[in-house]
Amino acid sequence: MEAIRNVAIAGASGALGSPVLHALLQSELFNVTVLARQSSQAHFPASVKVICMDYTSVPDLTAALTGQDAVVSVLTTSAMETQIPLIEAAVKAGVKRFLPSEFCANIGNPKAASLPVYHSKLAIHEVLQQQAQNHPHFTYTLIRNGPFLDWSLAYGFFFSLNGGSTPFYDGGERPFSTTTLATIGRAVVEVLRHSEKTRNRAVFVQDLVTTQQKMLAIAQKVTPDRKWTPRDVSTADMETMARDKHANGMNDLTASMGFFCRSVFGKGYGGEFQEVDNKLLGISLKTDADLEELIRGVLSEGH
Numbered sequence: 355m356e357a358i359r360n361v362a363i364a365g366a367s368g369a370l371g372s373p374v375l376h377a378l379l380q381s382e383l384f385n386v387t388v389l390a391r392q393s394s395q396a397h398f399p400a401s402v403k404v405i406c407m408d409y410t411s412v413p414d415l416t417a418a419l420t421g422q423d424a425v426v427s428v429l430t431t432s433a434m435e436t437q438i439p440l441i442e443a444a445v446k447a448g449v450k451r452f453l454p455s456e457f458c459a460n461i462g463n464p465k466a467a468s469l470p471v472y473h474s475k476l477a478i479h480e481v482l483q484q485q486a487q488n489h490p491h492f493t494y495t496l497i498r499n500g501p502f503l504d505w506s507l508a509y510g511f512f513f514s515l516n517g518g519s520t521p522f523y524d525g526g527e528r529p530f531s532t533t534t535l536a537t538i539g540r541a542v543v544e545v546l547r548h549s550e551k552t553r554n555r556a557v558f559v560q561d562l563v564t565t566q567q568k569m570l571a572i573a574q575k576v577t578p579d580r581k582w583t584p585r586d587v588s589t590a591d592m593e594t595m596a597r598d599k600h601a602n603g604m605n606d607l608t609a610s611m612g613f614f615c616r617s618v619f620g621k622g623y624g625g626e627f628q629e630v631d632n633k634l635l636g637i638s639l640k641t642d643a644d645l646e647e648l649i650r651g652v653l654s655e656g657h
Contacts, residue, residue: 355553362422365430368428370457376536379402383543388402389415390407411439423450425444427440428455431474434455451493451495453495453546454479454496457497457499459617459618460498460624461498465624497559498556499532499558500618501532503561504535507652515652516580522570524586524620526567526584530564530625532560544636548634548635557631558629560639577653589615
């Protein structure tokens, strides 16, 4: 495959989209085009070409993607189906590589794949596989990175930031893979650089493997005046609750969290990646000291 030079990104203003756009620009390897909704109020660097469009119009999308080598989708989970016309347009426009909005748990794991919160992502896999089969010029890469390390810390996902009662999912001792937003951005760049070795497959990246217990021990060390009381929460119970809500059409944040926690902390759900592509991508692992620095930073920010 020829080197990828022209890259279009959809969803570039989001929590993950912004770091991915930053990584693409910082690499200085690509000509970057941002695809934005016509109603978007987002602002982008002056050096970036921005095309405002109707995401439901395949002709509009095809025109925008003509001349692009790759499309990176960082659209939100609620907008997964928006990618179907985007993929169709990418194929028509001759795009060589499509990175869908994966960026999640190991949903190649059968248990994780059974969770309804990931079904829209799996539906996109089927579309990509079919298109790649029918059109040999068209390829894809799925990036899996576990929970966003810095983002999840900042929102108190791994432990409550203010002390007091904090949930330990299934005891808080199950190891899981986790990755910062900046590293995910780097992974996108490196996947595009190593296009041949990343074609038509899932790529796994992580900054480190840790546990909730380890994170809380670090938090206690760096803020000895703050006290936490862990309480055990069953991810099996969370999944049951989430499935009940889903069955009744209540796909709210609580339901999503139930499925999410099950995929990260549940036994046999693949929360700890067994094989990663860090070496191929040239991404080194973070150390315990790096993790401590992240936790110290989060705990010192207005808490």
